[in-house]
Amino acid sequence: MPDAALERTERQFFHLLGAAANDLLVRVNFFSLSGIPRGDAGDAHLRRSGYRSTRELANAELDALIVTGTEPRLPDLRLEPYWPELARLFDWVAGDGPSTVFSCLAAHAAVLHYDGIARQRLPEKRFGLFNHVVAGHDYFTAKLTPPLPVAHSRWHEVGEAALASSGYRILTWSPQAGVDLFVKRQRNDLLFWQGHPEYDPGTLGREYHRDIRRYLSGESEILPALPANYFAPAEAAQLELFRASAEFDRRESLIAEFPNIRRRPDSSQPVAAPVFRAWLGQIVETKRRRRTRPRAAALSALAKAS
DSSP: OOGGGHHHHHHHHHHHHHHHHTTOOOOOOOEEOTTSOOOHHHHHHHHHTTOEEGGGGGGSOOSEEEEOOOOOOSSSGGGSTTHHHHHHHHHHHHHTOOEEEEETHHHHHHHHHHHOOOOEEEEEEEEEEEEEEEOSOOGGGTTOOSOEEEEEEEEEEOOHHHHHHTTOEEOEEETTTEEOEEEEOSSSOEEEESSBTTOOTTHHHHHHHHHHHHHHHTSOSOOOOOOBTTSOHHHHHHHHHHHHHHHHSOOGGGGGGSOOOOOOOOOSSOTTHHHHHHHHHHHHHHHHHHHHHHHHHHHHHHHHHO
16 A cells, blocks of 8 residues: 555454454464555554565465555556566465455456456546445355445446456446456455455545545646545535535645535444455365365375274
């Protein structure tokens, strides 16, 4: 993740894993791609939190991996400065690595590397909470109860037809947002999210405030639309008035007049928690089988000898 989102993303995934783990003890290790540009604050946080280089992944004895996204800077992900290191990570995951979850941009980068599926630019940003349905019965989605409100914040997508033709199984889908969760089954299952399973209820509001600020300061030429299905009608009306003011009177200082809206959609448990619970359960079962396999082989050999 970029510097500004590092700590918040850590907290969000901690919350999601905590909701999914039940009585499991989950130990988390942090790794970072060296090719992602960092400022002083970001570098300090990486040192303080014990982040390690991705070169150490192979020897870390991980049971599972989560690869988060970042804000893309270039239209072609393969031209990003971190791409060579990220591609090596993908190759390790496919070869010797553990079961892995790819979130948002990481999902787009992974399917591009594995199967040459290029993301497509959307006419407008897919931004908001969108209800999804379960696309088919699967171990990972067996405990989901639709409709599933999932946060999306992206300018690109990979489509259902391209994924299906390359062997990916679609697990959740929305008529407004398209494919969200999909899986590829190989040596270890790989799970991909186009949305953000980790987002807390306030994240889309903070992102909208950030995008409005970028527009007013001239950092972006795009006046952002409100996140869909997110704010209550009265709040949305206030924000639309501010948006009209921003378009008419574009100046950086106007951000001080941004409506003081605190109400956010309620969420007692992350929608993605049942999927992550099933994922963790699968990992535990895989570890159990691997531990018992040598003993079972030894007992078989002993039976033959006797």
